[in-house]
Amino acid sequence: xNAPLPASALPRNAPPEMLAALKARFxxxxxxxxxxxxxxxxDESPIDAPPPDAVVFCESTDDVVAVMxxxxxxxxxxxxxxVGSSLEGHLLAVQGGISLDLSRMNxxxxxxxxxxxxxxxxxxxxxxxxxxxxDSGLFFPIDPGxxxxxxxxxxxxxxxxxxxxxxxxxxxxLGLTVVMADGTVVRTGTRARKSSAGYDLTRLMVGSxxxxxxxxxxxxxxxxxxxxxxxxxxxxxxxxxxVQTTIQTIQMGxxxxxxxxxxxxxxxxxxAHDRLGLREAPMLLMEFHGSPASVAxxxxxxxxxxAEHGGEDFEWATTPEERTRLWTxxxxxxxxxxxxxxxxxxxxxxxxxxxxRLADALLETVEEADASGxxxxxxxxVGDGNFHMGYLVDPALPEERATAERLSEQLVQRxxxxxxxxxxxxxxxxxxxxxxxxxxxxxxxxxxxxxKRALDPKNLMNPGKIFGM
Amino acid sequence: xNAPLPASALPRNAPPEMLAALKARFxxxxxxxxxxxxxxxxDESPIDAPPPDAVVFCESTDDVVAVMxxxxxxxxxxxxxxVGSSLEGHLLAVQGGISLDLSRMNxxxxxxxxxxxxxxxxxxxxxxxxxxxxDSGLFFPIDPGxxxxxxxxxxxxxxxxxxxxxxxxxxxxLGLTVVMADGTVVRTGTRARKSSAGYDLTRLMVGSxxxxxxxxxxxxxxxxxxxxxxxxxxxxxxxxxxVQTTIQTIQMGxxxxxxxxxxxxxxxxxxAHDRLGLREAPMLLMEFHGSPASVAxxxxxxxxxxAEHGGEDFEWATTPEERTRLWTxxxxxxxxxxxxxxxxxxxxxxxxxxxxRLADALLETVEEADASGxxxxxxxxVGDGNFHMGYLVDPALPEERATAERLSEQLVQRxxxxxxxxxxxxxxxxxxxxxxxxxxxxxxxxxxxxxKRALDPKNLMNPGKIFGM
Numbered sequence: 043x044n045a046p047l048p049a050s051a052l053p054r055n056a057p058p059e060m061l062a063a064l065k066a067r068f069x070x071x072x073x074x075x076x077x078x079x080x081x082x083x084x085d086e087s088p089i090d091a092p093p094p095d096a097v098v099f100c101e102s103t104d105d106v107v108a109v110m111x112x113x114x115x116x117x118x119x120x121x122x123x124x125v126g127s128s129l130e131g132h133l134l135a136v137q138g139g140i141s142l143d144l145s146r147m148n149x150x151x152x153x154x155x156x157x158x159x160x161x162x163x164x165x166x167x168x169x170x171x172x173x174x175x176x177d178s179g180l181f182f183p184i185d186p187g188x189x190x191x192x193x194x195x196x197x198x199x200x201x202x203x204x205x206x207x208x209x210x211x212x213x214x215x216l217g218l219t220v221v222m223a224d225g226t227v228v229r230t231g232t233r234a235r236k237s238s239a240g241y242d243l244t245r246l247m248v249g250s251x252x253x254x255x256x257x258x259x260x261x262x263x264x265x266x267x268x269x270x271x272x273x274x275x276x277x278x279x280x281x282x283x284x285v286q287t288t289i290q291t292i293q294m295g296x297x298x299x300x301x302x303x304x305x306x307x308x309x310x311x312x313x314a315h316d317r318l319g320l321r322e323a324p325m326l327l328m329e330f331h332g333s334p335a336s337v338a339x340x341x342x343x344x345x346x347x348x349a350e351h352g353g354e355d356f357e358w359a360t361t362p363e364e365r366t367r368l369w370t371x372x373x374x375x376x377x378x379x380x381x382x383x384x385x386x387x388x389x390x391x392x393x394x395x396x397x398x399r400l401a402d403a404l405l406e407t408v409e410e411a412d413a414s415g416x417x418x419x420x421x422x423x424v425g426d427g428n429f430h431m432g433y434l435v436d437p438a439l440p441e442e443r444a445t446a447e448r449l450s451e452q453l454v455q456r457x458x459x460x461x462x463x464x465x466x467x468x469x470x471x472x473x474x475x476x477x478x479x480x481x482x483x484x485x486x487x488x489x490x491x492x493x494k495r496a497l498d499p500k501n502l503m504n505p506g507k508i509f510g511m
Numbered sequence: 512x513n514a515p516l517p518a519s520a521l522p523r524n525a526p527p528e529m530l531a532a533l534k535a536r537f538x539x540x541x542x543x544x545x546x547x548x549x550x551x552x553x554d555e556s557p558i559d560a561p562p563p564d565a566v567v568f569c570e571s572t573d574d575v576v577a578v579m580x581x582x583x584x585x586x587x588x589x590x591x592x593x594v595g596s597s598l599e600g601h602l603l604a605v606q607g608g609i610s611l612d613l614s615r616m617n618x619x620x621x622x623x624x625x626x627x628x629x630x631x632x633x634x635x636x637x638x639x640x641x642x643x644x645x646d647s648g649l650f651f652p653i654d655p656g657x658x659x660x661x662x663x664x665x666x667x668x669x670x671x672x673x674x675x676x677x678x679x680x681x682x683x684x685l686g687l688t689v690v691m692a693d694g695t696v697v698r699t700g701t702r703a704r705k706s707s708a709g710y711d712l713t714r715l716m717v718g719s720x721x722x723x724x725x726x727x728x729x730x731x732x733x734x735x736x737x738x739x740x741x742x743x744x745x746x747x748x749x750x751x752x753x754v755q756t757t758i759q760t761i762q763m764g765x766x767x768x769x770x771x772x773x774x775x776x777x778x779x780x781x782x783a784h785d786r787l788g789l790r791e792a793p794m795l796l797m798e799f800h801g802s803p804a805s806v807a808x809x810x811x812x813x814x815x816x817x818a819e820h821g822g823e824d825f826e827w828a829t830t831p832e833e834r835t836r837l838w839t840x841x842x843x844x845x846x847x848x849x850x851x852x853x854x855x856x857x858x859x860x861x862x863x864x865x866x867x868r869l870a871d872a873l874l875e876t877v878e879e880a881d882a883s884g885x886x887x888x889x890x891x892x893v894g895d896g897n898f899h900m901g902y903l904v905d906p907a908l909p910e911e912r913a914t915a916e917r918l919s920e921q922l923v924q925r926x927x928x929x930x931x932x933x934x935x936x937x938x939x940x941x942x943x944x945x946x947x948x949x950x951x952x953x954x955x956x957x958x959x960x961x962x963k964r965a966l967d968p969k970n971l972m973n974p975g976k977i978f979g980m
Contacts (some may be wrong), residue, residue, distance in 0.1 A: 069642050156762060156867035165782070186892055210705050228954045236679050236865040238668040240936045240947050241959045245681070245714030255583055263626035267762035293625060295735035317744055336805045394703040398625035426704050439976055467671040469707045484955050485697045486667035489966065490710045496965035497958065508709055 053138035056095040063374040064098055064140070069106055071099040076152040082141035082285075083227060088387040088435070088443070089472055092136035095122060099143045103219055103227060103258040109142055110256065110502075111225040117443075119505050122481070124165060124191030129390050130471025132198065132251055136506040142256060144193055150174050151259065158489040159216060161261045164193025171262075180264040181297075183208040186467065192438035194256045198469040199249030203372065206292070207299040207331065208265065210467065214371030215248050218261035231261065246493070250419050251406045251469050252504035253511075254497050262432040268331035272341055273300075273365045277323040281408060281420075283320060284324045285401045288424045290347045297341050300329035300424030305408070308375045308419040315378035316370055321355060327372055329330035351499045372421065379419040379432055386417075386434040387447035394428035394466030403460055404429060407453050416445050454480075470508045478509065496508060522607035525564040531656025533567060533609070536577055540568040554597040555657075557856040557904070557912070558941055563590060563604035568612045572688055572696060572727040578611055579725065579971075581696040588974045591715035593634060593660030594659050598859050599940025601667065601720055605975040611725060613662055619643055620728065628685060630730045632643060640731075649733040652677040652768075655936065657844060662726045667938040668718030669712040671843065675761070676768040676800065676895030677734065678935065686719050688728035692967040700730065716963070720938050722980075723975035736802035741810055742769075742834045745822045746792040750774060750877060750889075752820040753793045754870045757893045759816045761866050764821045765809050770800035770894030774877070777844045777888040784847035785839055790824060795893075796841055798834070841890065848888040848901055855903040856888075858915035862926035863897035863935030872929050873898060876922050885914050897935035923949075939977045947978065 056064075064072040074096045083093030100106050115118045119139030124279070126133060135141065148170065154160065155178040162171060171182050173306060185505045186195060194200075196218065201210035202286035208214065217231025220243075230442035247254060278284040284303055291298055304312075306322045311359045313320055326348070330340040345356065347440040359365045380388055395403045406421070411418045411431060422429025431453060433446035454464045464470075464477035479487055487509055488507075495503075501511055518872055525533075533541040542548070543565045552562030564587075569575050582589045588608030593832035595602060604610065615641065623629065624647040635907045638658045640651050640659040663669075665687065667888060669970055670679035677683065677839060686700025689712075699712040716723060747753040752783035754771055773781075775791045782789055795817070814825060849857055864872045873891070880887045880900060891898025901920060904913035923933045923946045933939075933946035948956055963970075963980060970980055 154865070154867065157865040158762070159865070175535075199711070200706075201705055203704060209682070212705070212711065213678070222954075226954050226957075228958055229952060230955060232932045232950065234866045234897075234932045234935065235866070236668075236669075236670055236681070236897065236934050236935055237675060237932035239932050239934040239950055240718070240862075240939055240956070241723075241962060242668070242681065242711075242714045242718050243951075243955060243958055245711045245964075249709070249711050254710075266762075268764075293627070293735075295737075332856040333805070333808055335808055336802070339802055339804055392707075394705055394789075396623070396626040396628070396702040398623065407910070414686070427705075428705065442697075451955040457940060463701045463703045463706035463708050465705065466705055466708050470709055474708070480710055481701065482541070482712075484696060485691075485695050486699060486712060487709070488695075489697055489712055493710060493715075493962055495767070496961040 049371055054118055055138040056118045057116055058142060060112055060118060061096055063112050063210045063294060065094060067192065068098055073097045074277050079091065079444040082123050082143060082281050083135055085126050085133040087129055087131040087473065088389055089134060091134040091136050094139055094141035097141045097143055099146050101146045101220060106142065106256050107225045108222065109140060110221050110239070112401065113140060113502050114224050114500065116498050117502065119314050119502055121504050124194035124199065125167065127188035127190045128159045128471065129195065129468045130473050132469060132507060136472065145190065148168060151500055155180055158234060158264045159261055160264055161259060162192050163259055164257050164345045165191050167191050168195065175264065178203055179267055181267050182264055183213060183263055184214055187376065192260045192262065196248050196257050197250065197252050203300045203302055203423060203496040205423060206301055207297055212245060213246055214263045215260060216263060217261040218244055218247050218257050220255040220257055221455060222255045222501045223500065234260065251471065251507050253494060254508055268338040270334040271329065271331055271339045271365065273329045273359045273368050274341065276326050276348050276369055277321045277355045279352045280322045282401060282405055283353065284326050285404055285424060287326060287348045287353055289349045289397055289400060291344050292425055294343065296343055298328060298344065298425060299331040302372050303326040303422040303424045303429065304371060304375060305420035308379060308421050309371065311378035311419060312374050313383050314367060315374055315381060318371055320371060325338045326496065327368060344365055360477050374420060376420045376432065379434065385436065389435055389450060390434040391431045391450050392465045392468040393453055393462055394426060395457050395460045395462030397427045399422060399460035400427050400460065403457055406456060407431060410413050410449055410452060411505040414445050414449055416442060426466065427462065427465065441446065466507050472507060475508065523587055525587050525609060526585055529581055530565055531813045532581055533565060537567055542566045546683065550591050551602065551612065554600060555593050556598055556600040556940065556942065557599040557858055558603060560603040563610035564962060566605055566612055566617050567666060567854065570615050572690060575690040575725050575727050576694045576696060578609060579660055579690050579692065582609060582971050583693050583969065586969050588971055588972065591666065591725045593663035594636065594658065594662070595603040595658035596603040596659045596938065597667065598937045601938060601940045601976060602942060605941065610685055613660065618728065621916055622647060626702060627728060627733045628730055629733055630728060631661050634660050634727060636660050644733065647705060648736055648893050650736050651733055653683055656845065657923050661729045661731065665717050665726050665729050665819065666719065666721050668936065670936040671767045672771055672892060674892060675837040676766055676771055679716055681714060683732045684691040684713055685714050685730060685732060687713055688725050689716055689726055692969065692971045702730065708910055720940065720962060720976050722976055723972060737807040737882045739803040740798065740800055742798045742828045742837050743807045743942050744826050744837055745795050745808065745817050746790050746824045748821045751870060752822065753795050753876055754893060756795060756817045756820045756822055758869060760813050761894055763812065765812050767797060767809060767813065767894060768800040771796040771841050772882055772893045772898065773840060773844060774889035777890050778840065780847035780851050781840045781843050782787045784843055784850060787840055789840060796837060811975065844888060844890050845901065848903065852886055855908050856904065857900040858919060860900045860902055860919050860922050861934045861937040862922055862931055862932030863895060864926050864929045866896045867938045868929035868931065869893060869896050872926055872931065875925060878899060879918055879921060883914050883918055885911060895935065896931065907909040931975045941976060944977065944979050
């Protein structure tokens with residue numbers, strides 16, 4: 043199942059001299075074994091491409107500098123790689139080149155509980171971070187589902203379930219260490235919470251999808267573990283009712299920490315996978331953080347709103363174990379859905395609209411999906427106006443892929459008409475370049491291209507992504 | 512009192528043909544009257560420079576495009592101007608050129624209460640915005656003190672008293688309309704709360720100080736007016752005690768909305784100016800937002816912390832009128848202090864450090880200022896680790912200016928040693944270019960310069976600011 047690649051995707055493969063230099067510098071940490079290359083040449087997207095020419099396992103910023111200096115000398119692309127959880131083809135070597143595996147850069151460099159910040163190497167994953175800081179009384183809230191690396195999450199401007207309260211990577215990265223295309227090391231940001239000193243290079247790099255530099259270290263904001271946490275599920279007579287409950291909750295300013303929607307297809311899948319026995323009806327999964335009094339107050343407000351829309355069968359969880367059970371449904375939705383259609387691949391959408399337009403965006407989309415006959419599931423960070431349709435396609439049936447692409451196209455057009463975005467959190471990668479052009483306009487994309495050319499004149503950094511350069 | 516200008520500050524004055532073309536297009540909205548030019552050729556910084564060649568009063572994005580097209584043709588600089596409240600020389604025509612007055616672009620273009628967003632023209636001021644949306648039940652929290660324009664606040668990445676809870680302009684600008692150096696109009700962002708679609712051009716423009724383009728429209732996040740608001744002042748035996756109270760409040764995660772420090776000098780000035788009769792001791796001014804129960808809970812927690820540090824004479828205000836009285840002290844501190852030394856000018860500092868370093872940064876700074884004999888006052892958004900020393904200098908006495916510069920230099924060096932920033936919210940402008948280089952490093956500033964050259968190859972946009980280009 044080959045998706046069309048950008049027209050400019052001319053391979054620039056690593057010449058033997060460069061591979062020899064990498065082997066000399068990195069020994070067994072530079073691999074040209076086909077299995078290793080293939081594992082680094084795909085991600086969770088439904089797109090296929092030839093594998094990278096080699097994989098280099100970096101352990102330090104200096105290692106990355108060494109690779110970039112060689113890449114610069116031989117004009118060969120470099121693709122940063124974390125755990126491979128991209129959904130948009132970010133990791134594919136569409137123009138050849140070296141996959142830069144950062145997963146061994148997995149050390150916490152500095153924990154500063156008194157300042158509520160931590161500095162990590164880019165290969166640290168979010169679950170590892172939270173495990174290692176557990177005793178500090180702090181946590182890092184951003185949760186995109188996958189146990190992604192914090193470098194990768196920065197590069198795609200990830201968010202996920204907690205963003206409605208804690209923001210996205212945009213709000214939570216304080217500073218970065220970045221290796222630029224020519225091997226220069228740049229440090230952005232300071233340890234202060236805010237700054238007006240010069241261009242916001244941190245935010246320029248966050249979301250640049252590896253096309254401007256390799257993120258090797260990340261300084262992040264942490265939060266005190268809430269005194270009280272309470273989670274609840276609630277079932278609704280229709281998706282519309284669940285969405286209206288969400289909209290009113292946000293409009294009233296309830297500081298809800300998580301507000302997730304699962305449709306009956308998603309619940310059916312997790313019930314089959316995890317024997318959860320949940321009612322197969324539109325479900326909101328909510329979480330409240332704060333003092334005991336504040337959590338009780340938030341919960342009471344939302345329960346009132348939900349009741350107005352026919353929400354019922356509230357199930358509450360306050361202990362970590364009970365909460366984990368409820369969240370299993372959300373966290374296993376993607377993998378469970380894949381298992382409902384053996385051998386399938388998933389075409390995932392990622393639109394985000396202003397909260398008042400959420401019902402319009404979602405209900406028409408569900409109608410179209412139902413009419414198509416293609417199996418799908420729906421999960422959403424609906425508190426942000428962000429939701430994902432997952433269309434399950436048989437790779438052997440091009441007509442299924444075409445149907446999924448048509449549905450995806452219609453959904454994005456609708457989101458753009460409703461003043462939304464084609465990507466809430468997954469990034470543009472290979473797949474959404476046309477949508478980005480429609481959303482941002484030629485003038486804005488040309489500004490992006492100029493920045494790209496200024497910082498990476500040889501187009502070495504993850505070329506072919508975002509805008510096909 | 513002339514501060515040194517950057518070495519590259521070669522004037523590129525508007526030739527007569529350009530002025531004639533501007534007059535033809537804008538008639539009486541293009542002024543070359545000396546009084547108008549002089550008024551647009553200075554700001555609240557203590558720096559003098561020759562006035563701009565002309566002032567154009569723009570009323571629309573199209574007007575700005577017309578000016579930029581002429582500027583591009585004649586290679587003449589353009590300096591965007593809001594209300595002139597910059598403290599860092601942003602508005603000075605150090606390389607000649609046209610001052611672009613945006614204050615007549617003062618319309619709210621779209622209020623969307625259901626999405627908690629508003630789109631304004633760049634010349635709308637923050638007080639005007641809050642007046643005009645009063646009946647919506649929403650408010651815009653960012654409060655830098657001055658009644659600045661929202662375009663100017665975006666351009667300097669402003670923040671102020673509410674940032675500790677609501678973030679800065681970085682977090683609260685959703686999208687922009689920007690006229691680029693060649694007259695192209697770019698729209699950044701969407702109306703969705705988050706997006707991963709391409710480079711974050713919004714954040715690249717926020718804080719770019721007019722050097723990358725002219726911001727003409729701003730889409731902002733709004734917040735529901737809190738159900739309950741409570742403000743309090745509290746006096747401490749020492750600045751150290753007030754700072755420790757702040758540090759512990761932040762570290763405990765209390766969602767305090769405002770946390771401001773005034774030193775006895777600042778209080779003495781506002782007492783004289785407004786007959787407030789406040790105790791002339793280190794004072795914290797705090798505000799709590801939320802439900803009645805949550806506000807009561809926050810207040811009780813902070814009162815406990817303050818008591819441990821000898822905080823006393825708590826005075827509470829819950830009605831808007833009482834709160835206004837307390838906030839008068841903070842909002843009038845700058846102007847009141849200027850009046851304690853007739854004819855003086857104020858050298859203002861703007862460092863911000865990680866919260867755990869705040870005591871170190873502040874106490875040594877106060878000691879040095881006391882030892883210098885120069886009159887000063889201290890106010891701080893201490894919840895963010897951000898504070899301002901205002902050194903009052905006699906423009907006729909160069910030695911006073913030198914002392915203020917030495918104190919400012921020592922303070923910034925200290926903040927950088929403590930992992931902080933030379934500018935928390937005022938920007939770099941003309942005055943902090945050396946500090947930016949020390950803070951960010953040559954490699955990061957070179958990245959900024961490359962972006963600048965890529966987007967403004969003729970260096971038309973507010974040249975000479977941030978990095979002397």
